[in-house]
Amino acid sequence: MTMGDRLKELRLQKNLSQEAVARAIGITRSAYSHYEINNRQPVYETLIKLAFFFHVTTDYIIEGETRQQEAGLAREETQELLRLLNHMDEDKRKASINKMLSVIRESE
Template sequence: MLGARLKKLRSKQGLSQEELSKILGLTRGTYAHYEINKRQPDYDTLKKIADFFDVTLDYLITGNEKNISPDEMWQEFLNPKTQIFFKDLQNAPEEKIEELIRFWEFIKERDKS
């Protein structure tokens, strides 16, 4: 899950929650909620985290290090208006998340035609 990946990345860098939250411009409490999966960061915060740790949004969200989806897809996907459709996604198995990503990419390609 996202929280476990965040904690792993932070620990690997030897940072406390307090230190990382200051770097990201968040309160420690807000960041702590991300690590325990009580809250989900918005797109901009996820992007800051991904850039700081030099990982992809795909890795943060799905745990997949090989897949690289366009940031625009994640921006749309994490939009509060769209999130209502995907509220159960956070607890979905990784293979279902990957399937949804492939489906979304198919829709985007289809709409280009």
């Protein structure tokens, strides 16, 4: 499967048009179309926007690495942590962040 095939598959999974994807990441529909038919490859910045938009890694778009679900899970977990932290009072938030940093440092 090519990069263009993966982009098309991701787009169709979301039931989106090429125009909708292009508009969302700030490029023309024509440019996006060329990515899907493998006439061109996106520049680095566009590749990052595509990965973020589709909730996959750049590796997945480029090489088909099966990290799509991992990227989605990591993003969901991060959003949930941020939501929880934002709803805590300042003291609890600082204590929670310090505990997380402690655990991270221990695992390095």
